[in-house]
Ligand SMILES: Nc1ncnc2c1ncn2[C@@H]1O[C@H](COP(=O)(O)OP(=O)(O)O)[C@@H](O)[C@H]1O
């Protein structure tokens with residue numbers, strides 16, 4: 001694992017492989033009902049990270065941004081992964097049609113691209129992941145927890161990163 005730890009809750013990825021590996025690492029910790037909101041502009045790496053989560057859960061099918069279908073299910077892994085891309089949603093009432101309320105916070109892991117735009121309408125318990133471009137291949141990744149479970153996850157991922165760093169030293 002080549003992801004670098006900048007400080008508690010803040011990491012640096014220098015390749016899309018790093019970002020995927022980070023997703024796969026987080027996948028080990030995920031449980032039914034977990035919600036992840038991925039924030040970052042177009043090309044930040046939200047979908048790359050999601051690929052890693054799917055792989056980490058054991059689903060090897062291809063992952064692409066569900067920009068037009070709004071939702072994609074990857075259910076060949078340990079627990080289902082519901083991948084939403086809310087980029088094209090303009091109004092909160094359109095969320096109903098995506099099926100998000102059938103699963104959010106209950107079943108499988110929900111991973112939301114552009115979910116921060118509707119944070120008031122969606123779950124108030126979620127782990128926010130903010131990806132910021134620092135260069136062509138550089139991405140600063142920060143976790144901001146909302147709620148107790150998200151805090152646990154943020155803590156656990158930090159410990160896992162530290163443990164993996166020690167393994168390779
Ligand atoms: N460190 C990195 N992490 C993630 N993606 C990266 C990184 N460096 C370069 N990239 C490239 O940036 C693009 C990210 O695309 P994507 O994951 O689809 O972004 P988003 O879903 O946020 O719009 C990909 O072409 C990927 O290869």
Ligand SMILES: [Mg+2]
Pocket residue numbers: 046047065085113
């Ligand atoms: Mg995307």
